[in-house]
Amino acid sequence: MANIVNFQTDLLRTFVSVIDLGAYTKAGEVLGRTQPAISLQMRRLEELVGAPIIRQSGRSLLLTSEGEMLLSYAREILRLNDEVASYFNRSRISGVLRVGLPNDYAVAFLQGVITQYQRQHSGISLEIYCGWSADILDRLRADELDLAIAMVNNERTQYLSRSWIERPIWAAAEGVRFNPADGIPLAAHPEGCAYRARMIQALDAAHIRWRVAYTGSGIGGLQNAVVNGLGVSALTRYTMLPGMRLLDESDGFPPLAEIRVGLFYKHPRLSDAGIRLVNHIIARLDEAGVVGDPARSPGVLDLQ
Incomplete structure (x- = not known):
């Protein structure tokens, strides 16, 4: 042996x-x-x-x-070790957890995952902060947050525990047609949003004219703008609503570049409640279709 x-x-x-x-x-x-x-x-x-x-x-x-x-x-290894230790310790999970979520990602899906955890543990109080990814990671670094979901780039991987690939999709209102030859009205978050940048990069590369017809920082306002036909937007499959339809190359829309999203936390600062929430988030992502990609490093996942 x-x-x-x-x-x-x-x-x-x-x-x-x-x-x-x-x-x-x-x-x-x-x-x-x-x-x-x-x-x-x-x-x-x-x-x-x-x-x-x-x-x-x-x-x-x-x-x-x-x-x-x-x-x-x-x-x-530590995440799994501490989950086992917490389980067999049988201690009551309680305390305040401060969670950061990005404006420009599937906030509705992630909020549902996190609040589901809270309902399972009545002793937990949640404080959810929504903002831009860079701000969220700065707050985590300053110990103002316990864990965060944020966009990942090569310069901001400190505290990264797990990451996955999100592929944005073009969304428009059902029954509303946009002709790329006439220019595309966009519904977008303000400058600094990764999804806004992906839309502009894709349209510029395809030499398609565009204009920003709606700007707003909240995902709800952006969804309403799309449903009401004000413009098209880049969303995720989690943020598609009834009344929306997917646009692709057959409609004249170029594919959008992928976005890497990550789960960040400082392990030595995280409580038992926080470790359990991390494991809960990872389990729900797995159920939602996150699969391992052997071509990537450990802990990096691909969301189909």
Whole structure:
């Protein structure tokens, strides 16, 4: 039998805490250990990996390629470990959870998932903040949120636990026809919205004229604008309403670029209630059609 290497959860918890909190001393304060003890655990973890996992750049801690891979696995291992521990502890789940949701994503679907969790745990109080993804992640970084759903880009992957690909679709009112040759009226969120950017990029690339006929930050107003025939918009299948129809290349509309969406949280700052909510969200996404993509790194999913 091959020699199996065991990655102890205490080592992985130290590693995730160091990365999420950005310093050995802060991780030690949360875990109740001295800085030398934290450093010793990190060296032990590197011995198990067989390569460096963190490098120092000034005052910042940066992950090596091996560290990035290990971090993805470590978050998943700790998430499952803490779910099991919480289950067998049988403690009553209670407290306040502060959740950030983006304006320009399937807010209705995610709100339903999160409020379903609250109904199952009457001791939980929810504080939901909706805003732009960049603002949401800034609030998470400042400990003003416990967990967040936000758009992912290559510069903003800190605290990322799970991600999936969303493919926006063109939506218009049933019975209303738009001729791309005449220019397209758009219903869109304000500038800064990833969906607005995808629409403009696609139309510009196809040399189709466009104008913004409706602008609003709320998803409800955007949906009403589409249903009432004010313009077309880029939505998700979760935000399509009765009275809407899908537009595609047969209607003269170019395909929209995919968007990567992620679930973010600081593991060492998250309560048992928060860990259970993370697992609840992931389970509901799985049920909704999230499937693993072996071509992507662990924890990265593809939403068909």
